[in-house]
Amino acid sequence: MGDLADNQVQLWIFIFFFGLVAIMGFAAARWRRPDNIHTLEEWGLGGRAFGSWVTFFLLSGDVYTAYTFVAVPTLVYGVGAAGFFPVPFLVIVYPMLFVVLSRFWSVSHVHGFVTPAEFVRARFGSRALAVGVAVTCVVATMPYIALQLIGVQAVFRVMGLPGGWPLTAAFLVLALYTFNSGLRGPALISIVKDVLVLWAVLAALLAVAGRSGGWENVFEAASQKYASSGSTTDGLLLGLDSQLNYVTLALGSAVALFLYPHTLTAALAARNRATLRRNLAAMPLYTLCLGALMLTGFAAIFDRVEPVGGDPNTVVPNWFNTSLPDWTAGLAFAAIGVGAMVPAAIMSIAAANLFTRNIYREFIRPHASEREETMVSKTASLAVKFGAVLVIVALNTQFAIDLQLIGGVLIMQTLPAVALGLYTNWFHRTALMSGLLTGLVVGILMLYQIPRYGADGAVLRPHFGGSAWPLSNLGLDTKSSIYVGIVALSVNLIVTAALTPVLRRAGVPDGRDITDERDYVADEGDPRVKRMTEIVDGTPAEETLPQPAAVPTHRR
Amino acid sequence: MVDRDQRHWDGPESARYGSRGWDVGPPRQATPEWPPRSDAYRPEESRDGGYRPDGPGAGPDPYRPIGAGYDGRPSRYGDQPAPPPGARPAWGRRRLDASPWHWLLFVPVIVPLMVPLYNRIEPTLGGIPFYYWGQLSFALLASAVISVVHLATKDR
Helix, strand or coil: CCCHHHHHHHHHHHHHHHHHHHHHHHHHHHCCCCCCCCCHHHHHHHHHCECHHHHHHHHHHHHCCHHHHHHHHHHHHHHEHHHHCHHHHHHHHHHHHHHHHHHHHHHHHHHCCCCHHHHHHHHHCCHHHHHHHHHHHHHHHHHHHHHHHHHHHHHHHHHCCCCHHHHHHHHHHHHHHHHHHCCHHHHHHHHHHHHHHHHHHHHHHHHHHCCCCHHHHHHHHHHHHHHCCCCCCCECCCCHHHHHHHHHHHHHHHHHHHHCHHHHHHHHCECCHHHHHHHHHHHHHHHHHHHHHHHHHHHHHHCCCCCECCEHHHHHHHHHHHHCCHHHHHHHHHHHHHHHHHHHHHHHHHHHHHHHHHHHHHHHCCCCCHHHHHHHHHHHHHHHHHHHHHHHHHCCHHHHHHHHHHHHHHHHCCHHHHCHHHCCCCCCHHHHHHHHHHHHHHHHHHHHCCCEECCCCCEEECCCCCCEEEHHHHCCCCCCEEEHHHHHHHHHHHHHHHHHHHHHHCCCCCCCCCCCHHHHCCCCCCHHHHHHHHHHHCCCCCCCCCCCCCCCCCCC | CCCCCCCCCCCCHHHHHCCCCCCCCCCCCCCCCCCCCCCCCCHHHCCCCCCCCCCCCCCCCCCCCCCCCCCCCCCCCCCCCCCCCCCCCCCCCCCCCCCHHHHHHHHHHHHHHCHHHHCCCCCCECCECHHHHHHHHHHHHHHHHHHHHHHHHCCC
16 A cells, blocks of 8 residues: 555645546536437437547547556566557457448448447347347446456555545546536546546656666566566567467457447447548557557566555556656546546446347337436446446455456357348347357356466466466367457357358248348438437438338349 | 247338348338328437337328237337348348458458567667567558558548
């Protein structure tokens, strides 16, 4: 535990920015004020009208979270090269998103979808599958929210604050302005967050480069540490045995990131396809910021910074605290604090929308009015956030990390229905459901089989000790391991693809696809999207009615 | 494995959405109310972003299935019967946004996954091993490639 008396400057800077962000969060409700905020379009998607800049901040707030800023440099500090996987992951994800997200944007705007599960419902004509996807998404997202708290907790520990009430107070403020402003809140706040992050990154780079010896000495020290550690998995470069896991982890994380509902929520809030595509071209540059922060993990080795109070996540905040001026450290802490608020808000909105659209309205109150729907979403977002606080404060942080590990594997299993579904409706809905369930079961079983080892090789915990599944489980004579999510997803895809022709030949009824290929390329200004624009502006646009099919054709 | 969606009705989907690939069979009976009244798309009347003009107040619903086991449970998508066997679009159907430029996007996906390409210390950049600065430079590569593809495919 740090000493609060030594960290007065940091504490006040943190409080200042937190207060600023809280005020902005509440004021955001008045920003581009709609006629009626009591619709899910307005509360949950900010009116679907964010321009390029706001979308950039929203997406970056979504992807580069507080937990990333804290945990990833910690990983680099611990194992070196193998901990660098977020960089390739956050590079390869953008070309993938570039092709897929614009189709998702279009079809969602034509049909008014707010969640990926609604799309699945329309594409494959199956309520069961849609609920399966919705539940998977919610279960996978909730621990992610709790992880944001872990990032804030690490900062609090370094500053010497106790964990319980300040954390609860911080999240209470967050919960209230999310309730009030919806997606407009995090959109506005993420601007502050990105300015703070940029400053922290510059300061860290300057601090290391300005020293005698610069980065050369830093890597020299890191190399010595890994050489003397006795573990074979660490080092400045990847060992042969670590490469498969590195590649599959990067690929799997990229797939998972696209499927997380909060990524889709931020994407849907964009004004048009070009906004989205421009942003995806710019986003890899943000990865450079994250990469620079990850290198501070090595600087922490060089400066012999130790974690505070046994919490490994405090290494990098502690390095900021000891190696940078007080006020810069305070800004960095504020960056992490605000960086937690933005994704936590978006994630809770995404989870709440899934609940409202795919469970509440589908099964409980099909006739819910828009106002009621928005109320349900707001309440659900509160519940989700308090659930996260409860997990962290009452249970323990390791539990949240385990859940997040499982969540990443779970969310990947929605790939055939959501991502491939954007390209084809060839899959049979029952096959998709079987694939989803098989993938979930296989993923959880494999995670269960993975023990965690201590530094001396002793088993610390027998199950859920990581996501790297040793290939020796298959009887192969190798020390290589593979990311569980990729294996589970492969099984899922095989089951789905194999069952589809079987079910179709057996005459099992197919679902009906109510989307049209033209829906996937519609853009702002397209008559198909016009109805959406009306809702956003509140003013009826010129009527453009869809033309009835005068002559239904047999073939396109 | 028949789930609850499987209730057949003869809602004129084709009238609502235009013709589809698997829309075989005779043209469906045109509904008397087509086109829907011009106020049918008022946002407050349409439940789900307005793509289905059957919100309360839109007058008699031209699309409500008659008879056909519709139990009054409103569904946003309608109850969806199976398309005729064999009429389903298969893989390989040409997509409207297909472009050869998209192949270029494989470069920034494949390159960062080729570990032997960058798993080395030399050349260092300002003391940073190639493993680290090389992977970071792939971010610039991705940004450049996506920008090129975006500009090349923008006007469609």
